[in-house]
Amino acid sequence: MNTYRFNIRLIAAFAVTAVAQSPSSSVANLLFSERSYPVDPGPFFRLLRKTINEKEIHSDVEVLRTYFTKNQIDLTPPSSVKFRNDTKSVVVTSTEENLAKVAALLPPTPPAAPVLFTRCFALGTNNFEVLRYALKDKGIEFSPPSALFCTHGEKTLIVRSSKENLETIERLFGEPHSAK
Secondary structure, three states: OHHHHHHHHHHHHHHHHHHOOOOOOOOOHOEEEEEEEEEOOHHHHHHHHOOOOOOOOOOOHHHHHHHHHHOOOHHHHOEEEEEEEEOOOOEEOOOOOHHHHHHHHHHOOOOOOOEEEEEEEEEOOOOOHHHHHHHHHOOOOOOOOOOEEOOOOOOOEEEEHHHHHHHHHHHHHHHOOOOO
């Protein structure tokens, strides 16, 4: 048993010495980093499969490896690539040079979803379209996911929008009232 441990230590020492003395080895090639690239998995993998002209069904990781290989990015071990479902991201462990190439190939990070708030305002009119154009003149746009609703019976304006838009509407209509 002691001879076995001695041989393992001796082999490890030779390996470390060989790597340190090798003229072709560089410190940059030995340093690896891990980066995560968020993607929308459905459209992302459909596009990759179409790009690599997939003939047979392969796993997402195999599709990623094939895509990177076709784009001259070497991710053979000790480099690695995986897809994490919980964070919906491609995770690559490799050299800084390869990570830069990967970042250039993958789609940009999707924008964060806007934070929307809802408030109700009392109205004195039922003319919804006039109100909509008046708000548009004040610089308030209601493109999705923002929304503007008007209840005709109670004459209530219900607004779902950004905090800045809601503050502007509060200055125009006064304080919001609670919905019944």
